[in-house]
Each structure stands twice: as structure tokens, then as C-alpha cells.
Amino acid sequence: MKDFEIFKSRRERFLSKLGGKAAIIPAASLVTHHSDCEYPFRQNSDFWYLTGFDEPDAVAIFLPFRPRGEQYVLFVQPSDSAMEVWTGFRWGEKRVVEQFGVDIAHSLDQLPQLLAHYLAGADGIAFRIGKDSSLDTLVFKTWSLQLDKAQRGESCPLSLVPPCSILHNMRLYKDDYEVQRIREATRISAEAHELVRDIARPGMNERQLQGVIEEYFLQQGARGPAYGSIVAGGDNACVLHYTSNRSILRDGELVLIDAGCSLYDYYNGDITRTFPINGKFSGEQKALYEIVLASQLKAIAAVIPGQDAEAVHFAALQVLVEGLVELGLLVGNVESIINEGAYRHIYMHKTGHWLGLDVHDVGAYRLGEYPVELTPGMVLTVEPGLYISDRLEVPKGQPEIHPRWKGIGIRIEDDILVTEKNPEILSKDALKSVDSMQNS
Ligand code: GLY
Ligand code: MN
Numbered sequence: 001m002k003d004f005e006i007f008k009s010r011r012e013r014f015l016s017k018l019g020g021k022a023a024i025i026p027a028a029s030l031v032t033h034h035s036d037c038e039y040p041f042r043q044n045s046d047f048w049y050l051t052g053f054d055e056p057d058a059v060a061i062f063l064p065f066r067p068r069g070e071q072y073v074l075f076v077q078p079s080d081s082a083m084e085v086w087t088g089f090r091w092g093e094k095r096v097v098e099q100f101g102v103d104i105a106h107s108l109d110q111l112p113q114l115l116a117h118y119l120a121g122a123d124g125i126a127f128r129i130g131k132d133s134s135l136d137t138l139v140f141k142t143w144s145l146q147l148d149k150a151q152r153g154e155s156c157p158l159s160l161v162p163p164c165s166i167l168h169n170m171r172l173y174k175d176d177y178e179v180q181r182i183r184e185a186t187r188i189s190a191e192a193h194e195l196v197r198d199i200a201r202p203g204m205n206e207r208q209l210q211g212v213i214e215e216y217f218l219q220q221g222a223r224g225p226a227y228g229s230i231v232a233g234g235d236n237a238c239v240l241h242y243t244s245n246r247s248i249l250r251d252g253e254l255v256l257i258d259a260g261c262s263l264y265d266y267y268n269g270d271i272t273r274t275f276p277i278n279g280k281f282s283g284e285q286k287a288l289y290e291i292v293l294a295s296q297l298k299a300i301a302a303v304i305p306g307q308d309a310e311a312v313h314f315a316a317l318q319v320l321v322e323g324l325v326e327l328g329l330l331v332g333n334v335e336s337i338i339n340e341g342a343y344r345h346i347y348m349h350k351t352g353h354w355l356g357l358d359v360h361d362v363g364a365y366r367l368g369e370y371p372v373e374l375t376p377g378m379v380l381t382v383e384p385g386l387y388i389s390d391r392l393e394v395p396k397g398q399p400e401i402h403p404r405w406k407g408i409g410i411r412i413e414d415d416i417l418v419t420e421k422n423p424e425i426l427s428k429d430a431l432k433s434v435d436s437m438q439n440s
């Protein structure tokens with residue numbers, strides 16, 4: 001299917017699920033970095049998913065209660081050759097109609113005048129408040145004026161609901177096209193991990209490795225890193241979201257690299273590997289690495305239809321805690337340690353998350369008291385780890401940790417597709433066995 005058709009079929013599904021509601025889905029805006037410079041543009045994933053339109057400052061409106069040919073309205077930045085000299089090409093309200101399958105397009109500055117017109121006939125509004133105060137104000141004001149009219153007998157939307165329950169549920173289940181794009185993102189990400197392990201040496205700066213990885217992402221045509229790449233030597237790896245990446249990698253340390261690319265259509269990879277910078281695990285490093293690897297393999301094996309993300313987490317946790325008890329880093333009965341959370345000074349995060357257009361992708365993990373079942377087409381990360389440092393207090397009843405274990409942070413993260421049968425490891429090209437992490 002061509003891109004055009006993919007976005008069209010998503011819009012059709014979305015429209016059919018909206019019932020009688022109008023949906024208002026805004027694009028992202030540019031965000032100031034400093035002075036009059038901006039961060040690179042990043043489209044709002046919900047907006048992208050439905051439109052495939054990659055400009056800032058646009059608003060899409062979906063109107064399932066109107067006749068075909070009037071159901072998808074897009075407000076965009078107008079063509080403006082003076083502005084385009086500075087900020088580049090804009091599709092403008094004329095060209096966007098044929099290129100993006102829009103039914104009706106307007107310039108964004110028309111939105112305040114036209115919103116009431118388009119909302120008339122809706123029985124509710126699907127709109128996510130709290131993201132853009134000027135759009136919130138416009139939607140509230142327009143709706144309030146319509147509610148005033150409703151008191152005089154006219155019909156108007158009576159409810160305001162977030163669109164997430166529809167849209168994020170759609171995004172949770174990836175179709176073949178999306179899987180193919182995530183496959184491409186994970187291929188590039190995995191190759192970058194292989195490349196960087198080859199050249200990493202003691203004495204290098206974390207930032208040098210970040211440079212190698214991100215250069216590969218760009219070379220391969222990706223947009224760039226999907227999130228702040230983490231290149232963390234030694235104890236830095238115990239900081240889960242370490243991104244300063246400017247320490248020297250010292251002989252004898254492990255280096256943890258959590259990096260993945262984002263493609264031009266925003267699909268992402270998210271991979272972590274941990275290896276000894278000098279090419280040889282110490283006894284302590286190897287013992288902990290083997291536990292994390294065994295835990296990850298056990299958790300991946302649980303990624304099957306009918307299971308859920310919590311079962312995957314508990315599969316990983318069980319192996320981690322058993323391993324730590326065997327090493328004497330935790331004491332007591334495995335089940336009680338898990339129930340009491342007495343492992344959390346060493347393993348303090350969940351074992352994974354959905355992956356898609358957002359790295360921590362949207363979609364519920366639980367619906368009320370019921371966990372959401374894994375279903376073919378879902379993609380999730382599986383990323384257990386162990387982090388031994390002094391940052392968190394040792395819980396009562398657990399042993400103080402001997403300094404020889406300190407400053408070891410290990411995580412192994414893969415991107416997994418749920419299939420009818422066995423889980424498919426999309427990031428399998430990034431090696432992870434003990435031997436492949438060491439120099440031969
Ligand atoms: N790289 C972010 C994460 O692993 O969740
Ligand atoms: Mn992750």
C-alpha cells in the first residue's frame with residue numbers, strides 16, 4: 001500500500017470509531033531552544049498517524065457526521081514565499097488537498113472563525129486538553145458559545161472527551177506496514193550497536209561512542225536518535241536516564257549503551273547493550289551479566305499471545321531475584337523478596353514498554369483491573385537490568401553490598417514483535433551473548 005493509502009485507511013477507521021463526535025487533532029509547534037533558535041521539529045505522533053503531514057502549526061478536524069468529501073479538514077500554514085525563504089517549503093492550503101488526501105483545507109489563521117461552523121452537527125468533541133493553551137482557549141470558547149445556543153434550542157456538541165481511547169488503541173496494534181518500518185529502525189539501531197562495540201577502547205570518551213552511533217543513524221538515512229542516546233561507563237550506567245555522556249571510559253569498566261534511531265516517518269528502535277570496555281568481563285561483571293541475560297531470555301519467551309506486559313515483567317524479575325539471591329546480594333525467599341519489593345535498590349524499573357511512533361508508545365497496559373493481553377502486531381521492549389550503586393538505601397533485612405560489586409550497571413534491551421507463535425526479536429542483529437560481548 002502506498003503511504004497515501006495507509007494514512008487514508010487509518011483516517012477511515014478513526015472516523016468510523018468516532019461515532020457522532022468531531023475530533024480536533026493538532027500538529028506540534030516548533031519549540032524554542034534558545035534565543036530565536038528552535039529544536040529540530042518533531043511532529044505530534046497522533047497527528048502524524050492520521051495525516052502523514054510533517055509541518056508544524058496545523059490542525060486536523062475529523063467530522064464523521066458530515067457527507068463524504070467533507071469529513072477531513074486541515075488547517076495549515078499558508079504558502080508564504082517571504083517566510084519560505086527563511087524556514088523552507090510549505091505545502092499551503094491548495095497543494096495539501098491533492099497531496100495529502102484532504103477534503104477541505106484552510107489557512108490556520110481561519111481556524112477561530114471556522115471552528116464553530118465545523119463543530120455544528122457534532123454530538124461531542126474529541127480533543128486532548130492541556131497541551132496548547134491557545135488552542136484550549138479557542139476550543140473552550142467556541143464550545144461554550146455553542147452551549148449557549150443549545151439553551152435556545154439549537155443542537156451542539158454536549159461532551160468533551162479525549163481522543164486517546166480510540167486513537168491510542170489503534171496505535172497499539174501495528175499493521176504490516178508499521179512492523180516493516182519498526183524493523184527498519186531496529187535494523188539500523190542494531191547495526192550501530194555492532195559498529196560501536198567494535199571500535200570502543202579504554203580511554204575513549206563516552207561522547208565519541210555517541211558520535212559513532214549517531215553518525216551511523218544519519219548515514220543510513222534516519223532522522224537521528226529517537227531519544228537522548230545513553231553512553232554510560234561504569235557507575236554512570238546506574239543512572240537510568242544518564243545522557244551527559246562526557247566521561248572517559250576506564251579500563252575495567254562496563255559501558256552501557258542505550259540508543260536507537262528514529263526514521264523520517266518517526267518509527268523508532270530502542271536497544272541497550274552492555275559490554276566491558278577492555279573486551280573482558282571481570283568475575284563480578286560476568287556473573288551479573290549472565291543473570292540479566294537469562295532474565296531477558298526468560299521474559300522474551302513470555303511475549304506470546306494471551307500473556308501480558310506484567311507477566312513479562314514478572315518473568316524477568318523472578319530470574320533477576322533468584323540470581324541475586326544465589327550471589328548473596330539479596331537474602332531470603334524469592335517470592336517474599338518480590339512481594340516486599342526488597343530488590344528495588346538494585347532493579348527499580350519495569351521490564352519494558354510499547355514501542356512505535358513514540359519510543360514509550362501509547363496504549364493501555366491495563367483496562368481497569370485487567371491487564372491488556374499481548375496480541376499479534378504489538379511491539380514492546382524487553383529490558384531488564386541490574387544497577388549496583390549507593391544511590392538507594394538497602395532495605396531492612398537485606399545485606400549491605402560489598403564494594404567489589406559497586407559501579408556495575410547492566411541492561412539488555414531488545415524490541416519484540418508479538419506474533420501468533422514465537423516472539424520475533426526485531427533487534428536480533430545486535431549480539432548479546434557473553435562471548436560476543438568480549439574480545440575473542
Ligand atoms: N531508551 C529509553 C528506554 O529504554 O526506555
Ligand atoms: Mn526502552
Ligand code: MN
Nearest residue numbers: 258270271413
Ligand atoms: Mn532504551
